[in-house]
Amino acid sequence: xxxxxxxxxxxxxxxxxxxxxxxxxxxxxxxxxxxxxxxxxxxxxxxxxxxxxxxxxxxxxxxxxxxxxxxxxxxxxxxxxxxxxxxxxxxxxxxxxxxxxxxxxxxxxxxxxxxxxxxxxxxxxxxxxxxxxxxxxxxxxxxxxxxxxxxxxxxxxxxxxxxxxxxxxxxxxxxxxxxxxxxxxxxxxxxxxxxxxxxxxxxxxxxxxxxxxxxxxxxxxxxxxxxxxxxxxxxxxxxxxxxxxxxxxxxxxxxxxxxxxxxxxxxxxxxxxxxxxxxxxxxxxxxxxxxxxxxxxxxxxxxxx
Numbered sequence: 001x002x003x004x005x006x007x008x009x010x011x012x013x014x015x016x017x018x019x020x021x022x023x024x025x026x027x028x029x030x031x032x033x034x035x036x037x038x039x040x041x042x043x044x045x046x047x048x049x050x051x052x053x054x055x056x057x058x059x060x061x062x063x064x065x066x067x068x069x070x071x072x073x074x075x076x077x078x079x080x081x082x083x084x085x086x087x088x089x090x091x092x093x094x095x096x097x098x099x100x101x102x103x104x105x106x107x108x109x110x111x112x113x114x115x116x117x118x119x120x121x122x123x124x125x126x127x128x129x130x131x132x133x134x135x136x137x138x139x140x141x142x143x144x145x146x147x148x149x150x151x152x153x154x155x156x157x158x159x160x161x162x163x164x165x166x167x168x169x170x171x172x173x174x175x176x177x178x179x180x181x182x183x184x185x186x187x188x189x190x191x192x193x194x195x196x197x198x199x200x201x202x203x204x205x206x207x208x209x210x211x212x213x214x215x216x217x218x219x220x221x222x223x224x225x226x227x228x229x230x231x232x233x234x235x236x237x238x239x240x241x242x243x244x245x246x247x248x249x250x251x252x253x254x255x256x257x258x259x260x261x262x263x264x265x266x267x268x269x270x271x272x273x274x275x276x277x278x279x280x281x282x283x284x285x286x287x288x289x290x291x292x293x294x295x296x297x298x299x300x301x302x303x304x305x
Contacts, residue, residue, distance in 0.1 A: 001026055001027065001028040001029075001039040001040060001043065002028070002033060002034045002039045003281065003295055004281070004282070004283060004291060004295070005283070005288040005289075005291045005292040005295070006292060006295065008034065008038070008039060008042060011039055011042045011043060012042050012043065012045070012046040012047075014299075015042070015043040015046060015047045015049060016046060016047060017299070018047075018049070018299060019047045019048065019049055021299065021300060021303035021304075022303050022304055023049065023299075023303065024049065024050060025049055025050045025051070025052065025276060025278065026039075026040065026043045026047075026049045026050075026051050026052075027051070027052045027053070027054045027084070027183065027185065027278045028040050028051075028052070028053050028054065029053075029054060029055070029185065029280070030053070030055070030056055030057065031088075031092055032092070032096055036053045036055075036056045037053070037056075037069050037072075037073060040052075040053065040073060040077075040081070041072075041073065041076060044073065044076050044077035044080065044081065045076060048080070049080070050080045050081075050082065051073070051077055051080060051081055051082070052081065052082030052083070052084050052140065052183070053082070053083055053084045053085070054084045054140075054142070054160050054162075054183055054185050054278065055084045055085055055086040055088065055142045055160060056069075056083070056084065056085050056086075057085075057086065057087065057088035057092060057093055058085050058086065058087060058088075058104075058107050058108050058111040059087070059088065059093045059097075059099045059100075059101060059107060060088075060093065060097055060099055063110075063111050063114035063115050063118065063124065064114075064118065064124075064125075064127045066083075066085070066111065066115050067114075067115045067118035067119055067129060068129065070083045070115065070119060070133075070137055071119060071129055071131060071132060071133050073137065074119070074133035074135060074136065074137045075131070075133055078133070078134065078135050079135055081137045081138075082137060082138045082139075082140055082157075082158065083115070083137050083138070083139050083140070084139075084140040084141075084142065084158075084160050084183070085108065085111060085112065085115075085139065085140070085141060085142070086108060086141060086142025086143070086160065087101075087104030087105075087107065087108050087142070087148075089101075089210045089213075090210075091210070105147050105148060105151065108141060108148065108151065109151050109155060112139055112141060112151075112155045112156060113155065115139065116136070116139055116155075118132070119132060119133060119136040119137065120132065120136055138157035138158060138181075139155075139156055139157055139158075140152075140156055140157060140158035140159060140160050140181070140183065141155065141156040141158075141159060141160065142159075142160040142161075142162065143159050143160070143161070143172075143176075144161065144162075144163075144164065144172070144212060144213070144215075144216040145212055145215065145216070146175055149172060149175040149176050149177075150175065150176070150177060152176050152180065153175075153176040153177035153178050153180065154177075156180065157180065157181065158180050158181035158182065158183060159172075159173075159176055159180050159181075159182050159183070160182075160183045160184070160185070161182065161183070161184040161185075161274075162184065162185050163204075163207055163213060163216065163217070163253050164184060164216065164220070164253075165220055165252035165253050166252075166265075166268040166269045166271070166272040166274070167220065167221075167252065167272070168216075168219065168220050169182075169184075169269065169272035169273055169274050170272055170273055173273050181275050181276060182273070182274050182275045182276065183274075183275070183276040183277075183278060184269065184274055184276070184277055184278065185278045185280050186254070186255050186265075186266070186269070186277050186278060186279060186280060187200075187203060187254045187255065187280045187282050188254075188255045188256075188262055188279050188280060188281050188282060188298060188302075189254060189255070189256045189282050189283075189284060190256075190257070190258065190259070190262070190283070190284075190294060190297075190298055191257070191258065191284070192256075192257055192258070193284075195284050196256060196284050197250070197256070198242070199282065199284045200245075200250045200254050200256045201242045201243070201245035201250065202242055203254065203282070204245045204249055204250065204253060204254070205229055205233070205241050205242045205244075205245055208225070208226045208229040208230065208245075209229070209230060209233055214226050214230070217249075217253075220252065220253075222246070222248070222249050222252075225244055225245060225246050225249055228241075228244035229241045229244045229245065232244055255279075259298070259301040259302065262298075262302060262305075263302060263305040266302070266305045267305070279298070279302060281294070281295045281298055281299075283295055283298075
């Protein structure tokens, strides 16, 4: 959440349909669209779905404000809200939102500790929540690198992955160090058209330019592609950079193809040990109506997968 071409006012009806179809969770993201909490509030008020943020960047809210958001959601959806936090990227935090991005591991760890204390009704610094939740929500950490994975094992109730293919999931879970719930936001692009393929390659190109995603992609066997993408991008050849994304990268990291292929990809993640695959629909239709229809179709066709 939020869903492309689905107005926020229509999200409650959409969520009710998802619940009727058997979906268990609704997760939000926060980049440069809607905030991560409001869509979940719209869903939580009318369904019994578990709702979670995947993720809220730790740099853009002080721990006290983040705890207030989480307390409100925990009051609205007791026992059903998960606060997922992470560092996000320098592009989002620094370039778009104008907040310095420094020491992401330290900032994420400190935020997790502070927010947990506040939600438990404890004082942190000079602050104490006036309305701590009766049931503090779970806190999940977004992690890909060894130190952040270890931090998730030490400090969190769950771990969140992104652009981690099923082949690397067992290793990531092992590095967490103990059994936790695991969530992965999986980009879904239906169809095998050239438009769909280009959309998939563009999505991966963006992240291949981010250092810690680049390192994760290299660990998954895509070092040559990452190097080529970065070289073309730095040379000003944007189209050429997109062209360096291989078919193997798309097949491993995204769910692209017809419904049966997407369902097979979901099954691969479950076999790898992922507990909660989250479908991030990315329709590529020519207009809002066709993209909305695509989301409706995928929601129904993938129910139960």
